[in-house]
Amino acid sequence: MKKLLFTPGPLSTSRTVKEAALEDMGSRDETFIQTIRFIRDELLTLGHVSKAEGYETVIVQGSGTFGVESVISSIIGENDHLLILSNGAYGERIVKMAVIHRLPHTVIRFEEDEITDPETVQQFLSQHPHITHVACIHSETTTGLFNPIQKIGGICAAAGKTFIVDAMSSFGGVEIDIKSAHIQFLVSSSNKCIEGIPGFAFVIAQKDALQTAKGRARSLSLDLYEQWLGLETSGQFRFTPPTLSMMAFRQALMELREEGGIPAREARYRQNKSVLDSGLDALGFSQYLRPEIQGHIITSFLYPDHPGFQFEEFYRRLSERNFVIYPGKLSKTNAFRIGNIGQIFPEDVQALVRAIGEIMEEMQITVHP
Numbered sequence: 502m503k504k505l506l507f508t509p510g511p512l513s514t515s516r517t518v519k520e521a522a523l524e525d526m527g528s529r530d531e532t533f534i535q536t537i538r539f540i541r542d543e544l545l546t547l548g549h550v551s552k553a554e555g556y557e558t559v560i561v562q563g564s565g566t567f568g569v570e571s572v573i574s575s576i577i578g579e580n581d582h583l584l585i586l587s588n589g590a591y592g593e594r595i596v597k598m599a600v601i602h603r604l605p606h607t608v609i610r611f612e613e614d615e616i617t618d619p620e621t622v623q624q625f626l627s628q629h630p631h632i633t634h635v636a637c638i639h640s641e642t643t644t645g646l647f648n649p650i651q652k653i654g655g656i657c658a659a660a661g662k663t664f665i666v667d668a669m670s671s672f673g674g675v676e677i678d679i680k681s682a683h684i685q686f687l688v689s690s691s692n693k694c695i696e697g698i699p700g701f702a703f704v705i706a707q708k709d710a711l712q713t714a715k716g717r718a719r720s721l722s723l724d725l726y727e728q729w730l731g732l733e734t735s736g737q738f739r740f741t742p743p744t745l746s747m748m749a750f751r752q753a754l755m756e757l758r759e760e761g762g763i764p765a766r767e768a769r770y771r772q773n774k775s776v777l778d779s780g781l782d783a784l785g786f787s788q789y790l791r792p793e794i795q796g797h798i799i800t801s802f803l804y805p806d807h808p809g810f811q812f813e814e815f816y817r818r819l820s821e822r823n824f825v826i827y828p829g830k831l832s833k834t835n836a837f838r839i840g841n842i843g844q845i846f847p848e849d850v851q852a853l854v855r856a857i858g859e860i861m862e863e864m865q866i867t868v869h870p
């Protein structure tokens with residue numbers, strides 16, 4: 502029986518995307534080489550940039566984190582200093598990378614229910630001129646909030662800093678203009694809003710900034726510059742490529758076009774979110790974030806204040822009905838998360854809301870808003 506994934510990844514994908522991965526594919530096959538080229542170009546187009554304007558796509562085998570770590574470990578020089586803006590688990594993941602790779606770094610932490618405040622960043626940068634790079638999460642999947650990358654990018658550009666954005670859970674599900682947001686490195690992966698199968702991350706980079714990474718890597722397999730050089734010179738990967746997930750991704754990109762591109766996909770995700778919001782509100786659930794900072798990718802709902810509510814049991818009963826939701830990841834508050842992204846449609850969300858209502862009745866949990 503088909504499970505529907507209301508998670509931040511892995512996500513539900515279309516049957517045709519999975520079918521595109523059925524045929525064995527040699528890494529030197531002309532079809533595969535063309536697929537790499539198509540994917541690298543199409544991703545630039547989705548980010549509203551081009552090779553002619555000096556942007557490049559680098560594909561990195563592995564999950565999304567491999568892409569972020571490839572950037573973080575490859576571009577910060579010995580005399581550079583990285584500023585990490587953190588308001589959730591994914592910001593903290595970048596901090597861990599900086600620690601492991603022994604990078605000179607500083608962290609500004611904001612509360613999990615607050616956005617990274619541009620004014621604080623501006624002030625900090627003006628007082629700390631030795632900062633060279635700034636890293637920020639766009640859609641902080643821990644909570645579902647959207648950080649103001651457009652403003653922070655403007656501040657970084659004015660101060661001459663390199664801006665790195667983890668747009669893992671948002672790229673493809675919301676318009677991001679890489680040039681006008683002054684982003685030098687944007688990272689996302691095959692199995693988020695583009696709706697491919699898992700297998701690789703991709704980095705959209707400004708070529709000039711990418712070229713400064715030459716010889717700076719702290720890892721062989723995650724060397725962003727060498728990975729790019731390989732793709733650029735031979736058109737191939739340095740090590741075994743994720744052939745089948747690339748074939749599925751090509752299909753996913755074509756399906757994104759057929760849907761009407763990013764604006765149409767964003768509209769579907771927003772519709773999913775609106776069905777979810779009104780449905781769970783009617784059942785008495787409260788959300789963790791203020792609506793002004795909440796994005797349309799994933800939502801955190803507080804555990805109902807009722808002794809009969811047990812998340813494990815709630816999750817199990819939903820899963821038995823083939824709905825997969827996601828536990829919370831907040832440091833101080835108990836919440837669960839429901840994603841709106843992937844091959845899910847408003848009628849699927851409606852069915853999820855109905856199932857949640859039934860389960861609340863079975864578990865004899867009444868919530869009064």
Ligand SMILES: *Cc1c(COP(=O)(O)O)cnc(C)c1O
Pocket residue numbers: 509510564565566567591638640641642667668669670690
């Ligand atoms: C999903 C996600 C990642 C990457 O997670 P992987 O499990 O490595 O694919 C990184 N950052 C954010 C904000 C995410 O949502």
